[in-house]
Amino acid sequence: MRRWLPLLLALLAPPALAAIDAEHRFDDPAQEARYRDLIAELRCPKCQNQNIADSNAPLAQDLRQKVYDMMQAGRSDQEIVDYLVARYGDFVRYRPPLRADTWLLWFGPFAAIGAAALGVALWLHSRAQRTRPALDEHARQRLAELLRQHDEDSR
Amino acid sequence: MSRGLKLTLLLALPLAGFLALLGLLWQGLGRDPSLLPSALIDRPLPAFRLAALGEPGRFISQDDLKGKPALLNVWATWCPTCRAEHEMLRSLAAQGVTIYGVNYKDDPTKAVQWLKDLGNPYTLNIDDQSGQLGIDLGVYGAPETFILDARGVIRYRHVGAVDEQVWREVLEPRLKLLQGGQG
Amino acid sequence: MLPEIGQFTLLLAIANAALLGTLPLLGAARGDGRLMTVARPLAAGQFAFVGLAFLCLALAFVDNDFSVAYVANNSNTQLPLWYRITAVWGGHEGSMLLWSLILAGWTLAVALASAALPRELLARVLGVMGLISLGFLLFLQLTSNPFARNLPFFPLDGRDLNPLLQDFGLIVHPPMLYMGYVGFSVAFAFVVAALLSGRLDSAWARWSRPWTTAAWCFLTLGIALGSWWAYYELGWGGWWFWDPVENASFMPWLLGTALIHSLAATEKRGVFRAWTVLLAIATFSLSVLGTFLVRSGVLTSVHAFANDPERGLFILTLLALISGGALTLLVLRAHVIRSEGEFAPLSRESGLLANNLLLVGGCAVVFTGTLFPLAVDVLNLGKLSVGPPYFNTLFVPLALVLLAVLGVGPLLRWKRDSAGRLWRPLAPWLAAAGVLGLTLPSLVGAEFRWLVSLSLALVLWVLFSSLQDLRERLEHRSRPWYSAWHLPRAYKGMLLAHLGLAVTVTGVALTSHYSVERDVRLILEQSVQIGPYRFRLDALENADGPNYTATRARIEVRDGADRIVRLMTPEKRLYTVQQMPMTEVALAPGLLRDLYVALGEPLDQRSWAVRIYYKPFVRWLWLGALLMAAGGLLALLDPRYRLARRRATVAAGGSANVARA
Numbered sequence: 001m002r003r004w005l006p007l008l009l010a011l012l013a014p015p016a017l018a019a020i021d022a023e024h025r026f027d028d029p030a031q032e033a034r035y036r037d038l039i040a041e042l043r044c045p046k047c048q049n050q051n052i053a054d055s056n057a058p059l060a061q062d063l064r065q066k067v068y069d070m071m072q073a074g075r076s077d078q079e080i081v082d083y084l085v086a087r088y089g090d091f092v093r094y095r096p097p098l099r100a101d102t103w104l105l106w107f108g109p110f111a112a113i114g115a116a117a118l119g120v121a122l123w124l125h126s127r128a129q130r131t132r133p134a135l136d137e138h139a140r141q142r143l144a145e146l147l148r149q150h151d152e153d154s155r
Numbered sequence: 156m157s158r159g160l161k162l163t164l165l166l167a168l169p170l171a172g173f174l175a176l177l178g179l180l181w182q183g184l185g186r187d188p189s190l191l192p193s194a195l196i197d198r199p200l201p202a203f204r205l206a207a208l209g210e211p212g213r214f215i216s217q218d219d220l221k222g223k224p225a226l227l228n229v230w231a232t233w234c235p236t237c238r239a240e241h242e243m244l245r246s247l248a249a250q251g252v253t254i255y256g257v258n259y260k261d262d263p264t265k266a267v268q269w270l271k272d273l274g275n276p277y278t279l280n281i282d283d284q285s286g287q288l289g290i291d292l293g294v295y296g297a298p299e300t301f302i303l304d305a306r307g308v309i310r311y312r313h314v315g316a317v318d319e320q321v322w323r324e325v326l327e328p329r330l331k332l333l334q335g336g337q338g
Numbered sequence: 339m340l341p342e343i344g345q346f347t348l349l350l351a352i353a354n355a356a357l358l359g360t361l362p363l364l365g366a367a368r369g370d371g372r373l374m375t376v377a378r379p380l381a382a383g384q385f386a387f388v389g390l391a392f393l394c395l396a397l398a399f400v401d402n403d404f405s406v407a408y409v410a411n412n413s414n415t416q417l418p419l420w421y422r423i424t425a426v427w428g429g430h431e432g433s434m435l436l437w438s439l440i441l442a443g444w445t446l447a448v449a450l451a452s453a454a455l456p457r458e459l460l461a462r463v464l465g466v467m468g469l470i471s472l473g474f475l476l477f478l479q480l481t482s483n484p485f486a487r488n489l490p491f492f493p494l495d496g497r498d499l500n501p502l503l504q505d506f507g508l509i510v511h512p513p514m515l516y517m518g519y520v521g522f523s524v525a526f527a528f529v530v531a532a533l534l535s536g537r538l539d540s541a542w543a544r545w546s547r548p549w550t551t552a553a554w555c556f557l558t559l560g561i562a563l564g565s566w567w568a569y570y571e572l573g574w575g576g577w578w579f580w581d582p583v584e585n586a587s588f589m590p591w592l593l594g595t596a597l598i599h600s601l602a603a604t605e606k607r608g609v610f611r612a613w614t615v616l617l618a619i620a621t622f623s624l625s626v627l628g629t630f631l632v633r634s635g636v637l638t639s640v641h642a643f644a645n646d647p648e649r650g651l652f653i654l655t656l657l658a659l660i661s662g663g664a665l666t667l668l669v670l671r672a673h674v675i676r677s678e679g680e681f682a683p684l685s686r687e688s689g690l691l692a693n694n695l696l697l698v699g700g701c702a703v704v705f706t707g708t709l710f711p712l713a714v715d716v717l718n719l720g721k722l723s724v725g726p727p728y729f730n731t732l733f734v735p736l737a738l739v740l741l742a743v744l745g746v747g748p749l750l751r752w753k754r755d756s757a758g759r760l761w762r763p764l765a766p767w768l769a770a771a772g773v774l775g776l777t778l779p780s781l782v783g784a785e786f787r788w789l790v791s792l793s794l795a796l797v798l799w800v801l802f803s804s805l806q807d808l809r810e811r812l813e814h815r816s817r818p819w820y821s822a823w824h825l826p827r828a829y830k831g832m833l834l835a836h837l838g839l840a841v842t843v844t845g846v847a848l849t850s851h852y853s854v855e856r857d858v859r860l861i862l863e864q865s866v867q868i869g870p871y872r873f874r875l876d877a878l879e880n881a882d883g884p885n886y887t888a889t890r891a892r893i894e895v896r897d898g899a900d901r902i903v904r905l906m907t908p909e910k911r912l913y914t915v916q917q918m919p920m921t922e923v924a925l926a927p928g929l930l931r932d933l934y935v936a937l938g939e940p941l942d943q944r945s946w947a948v949r950i951y952y953k954p955f956v957r958w959l960w961l962g963a964l965l966m967a968a969g970g971l972l973a974l975l976d977p978r979y980r981l982a983r984r985r986a987t988v989a990a991g992g993s994a995n996v997a998r999a
Contacts, residue, residue: 021938022948062289087291088191089191090721109732116698121683124683163672166612170662170666176709177654182716186636188636189638
């Protein structure tokens with residue numbers, strides 16, 4: 001039985017059509033924008049990689065309804081997200097929480113870029129130090145003078 | 156340190172990183188990324204008060220599911236996999252396993268007929284037409300089967316059909332452990 | 339019979355790849371001229387055999403030969419001929435065959451175009467490409483054979499091509515993408531060949547530059563096509579979702595872009611050699627990693643192929659061999675790598691370093707975000723999702739800093755430059771860009787958004803500094819327009835590509851902040867106002883096609899002055915074989931705005947749920963990508979590369995003579 005199960009599930013997978021939902025309306029455009037932003041950041045637990053705004057799956061429809069109802073009841077974004085995370089886990093939010101176990105995610109790339117930039121800066125600096133003695137101040141002035149003369153000659 | 160050696164060590168870093176990546180991808184193979192562990196493990200059942208399936212006057216609450224370790228099975232007539240596991244649930248019930256049912260977002264008439272036709276393995280059946288209990292339980296695809304301990308705390312969740320193998324390898328050992336702890 | 343011929347030529351191709359992957363490399367190692375000369379004919383044979391196998395599969399599709407399992411799974415007698423041919427790469431097996439064909443194509447191109455390369459180098463390059471080819475052909479044969487039969491009982495009709503793929507965008511998207519992915523194998527092969535020979539001077543950089551640029555152009559177009567497709571197909575209306583599959587194509591693009599720039603520094607000034615080698619290896623590795631991510635099932639995506647851990651294991655092994663081998667070789671040869679040129683902290687070289695740091699940093703962001711959920715899962719720390727909010731938060735600042743650097747970078751002089759020289763002419767431009775960025779949105783009556791203003795200011799900064807650079811180059815010429823036309827193609831190409839990026843960023847900034855997106859209930863003979871337009875549902879009619887049934891809406895669009903702008907006809911289809919609903923979006927494209935209408939579900943007899951979008955400047959996204967690709971193409975046509983090749987021949991011939999003497 002286990003062997004045909006994945007096949008069956010594949011056949012039942014909801015089509016990836018975008019959800020077009022004309023039912024959940026708000027009188028206040030700001031509220032409506034808030035609703036749109038919120039459902040775009042929540043992941044449909046049932047689907048492949050889709051948020052509940054785009055997904056047509058029945059569960060996504062239920063969760064949209066839930067978010068809508070909670071907003072109508074005056075709940076804040078944080079309360080709504082907490083409500084869903086308590087039931088579906090962190091999987092349900094596309095914006096991972098900032099915690100000790102996600103520091104690497106949130107700060108890792110920039111820390112690496114910063115470290116690399118620092119390394120490059122130190123490297124350039126040490127090279128500049130090394131190359132400087134090749135020309136002392138007097139020689140550099142002389143060179144600049146020659147170059148200027150050359151420029152004028154060539155005009 | 157010579158320049159050459161320094162560069163060698165520096166260039167060994169990407170190789171080391173790459174090997175770590177290979178290890179990660181290797182471990183990731185064969186995992187099902189869509190399988191979701193329950194967020195409710197080791198938490199008490201969410202509070203609810205819902206009608207018993209087919210008996211609109213009788214109400215069931217979370218307290219009715221306490222007393223002994225049991226399975227809580229989320230099912231619906233629109234779910235073909237539920238039909239596939241139904242026979243297995245019946246045989247478990249016959250072996251004395253307590254199974255509570257959550258009839259999830261279903262038509263009660265159809266559900267009652269289904270139990271008449273296929274047999275009823277459930278000790279109690281909760282009628283969750285609105286799907287609110289489903290959301291509170293974090294259900295994302297029927298069938299799902301939770302293991303409850305005697306105090307009504309959720310200890311495990313299985314997503315997908317319960318078959319002989321799942322029962323033997325996954326559910327039975329965990330349920331035994333709970334029953335042992337109680338006895 | 340044809341499938342058997344296809345299977346046979348596939349086996350021949352494998353044997354051929356095995357020879358190509360060994361003999362020339364052996365010859366180069368031993369200095370055996372005869373073994374090296376077989377490389378070019380074997381490269382031609384490779385293309386012929388894989389091409390024949392591909393042709394046989396295509397003919398099986400044309401013939402509706404459902405005894406071939408792959409044809410039965412991806413085609414249908416009712417499918418129009420055109421789609422039956424393109425269905426060849428509509429599934430996993432066929433798309434891998436296309437991958438192999440494109441690899442053989444690049445191999446052949448290298449063999450044909452690089453006749454002037456030193457014999458040993460050419461033998462090694464073709465040999466490495468032969469090895470890669472061998473790996474992927476074995477993968478095809480052993481885990482994903484497209485010629486596998488459904489015998490003796492085969493279906494009378496096929497299961498049809500996924501309706502999603504019955505579309506122009508998705509027909510051209512995969513070949514373009516693969517041309518890009520696989521094209522990076524050329525730079526990779528040049529690097530490995532150079533590492534094998536132990537001669538890591540700048541020559542390999544000069545030779546691999548045009549190939550890298552060509553691959554990059556294809557990848558740019560491929561990604562843009564994918565984004566365009568996602569925009570109009572299925573009624574999503576978005577153009578980038580940070581889905582793992584999109585990220586898998588974006589990472590090699592970012593690294594490939596970095597590679598193009600560091601190759602320039604390595605070729606011209608002999609600097610960053612080890613870094614460029616590493617980038618070339620990493621770019622192709624990420625292409626293979628992308629293939630793994632899409633086909634192994636380790637990540638969930640909207641677009642992934644049917645997933646199979648066994649195939650995943652095979653590609654993972656290939657990745658380990660290809661990239662692990664090259665990286666190990668790099669460590670072993672590290673001592674021979676010597677970077678030459680000296681440069682000051684403010685110079686073109688450091689500008690390119692900053693460019694590389696930002697692009698690789700961007701790639702690190704995408705990489706971390708894509709693989710972090712997998713790492714958390716593997717370590718049993720639970721499940722979490724990383725989505726657009728994360729990527730936008732981290733990627734957008736990097737992209738903006740990149741634009742800021744891009745404004746100065748091309749004006750910097752090699753070796754050493756002075757801040758004073760740059761600052762004087764650029765300061766007024768910088769001020770102008772800032773002021774215009776801040777005021778432009780308000781001038782056209784749009785709401786002030788600081789991110790839009792910042793983006794616009796940076797875009798203008800890139801534009802102005804490019805103009806300033808042009809002005810400086812043409813300052814003392816008597817006929818500036820004539821001279822501008824005759825500037826080196828490489829320079830014009832660079833300018834065009836940079837402006838393309840600016841155009842794309844403009845599109846991203848404006849469409850992200852000023853789009854009006856509404857899902858509405860549209861009732862027959864009633865209208866709704868979206869942005870500056872009124873949409874009126876005039877009629878609903880039947881519009882059945884060859885393999886689907888459909889409802890079509892006729893929606894009239896009027897502007898503020900009540901003039902009819904457009905009649906839009908979105909459709910909702912049901913593909914009968916797979917019982918799959920599809921929505922056909924109606925678009926009114928324009929340079930300054932798109933109107934976008936998609937049908938949802940009927941709500942009752944006289945009304946539908948309809949998605950209506952007003953998207954300003956959305957075309958600029960893809961227009962910019964086109965400009966970038968055109969810039970790459972122009973740079974590719976620079977006669978310098980041909981000269982370089984001729985010079986290289988002379989140099990190589992000279993050194994060979996010396997060696998013999």
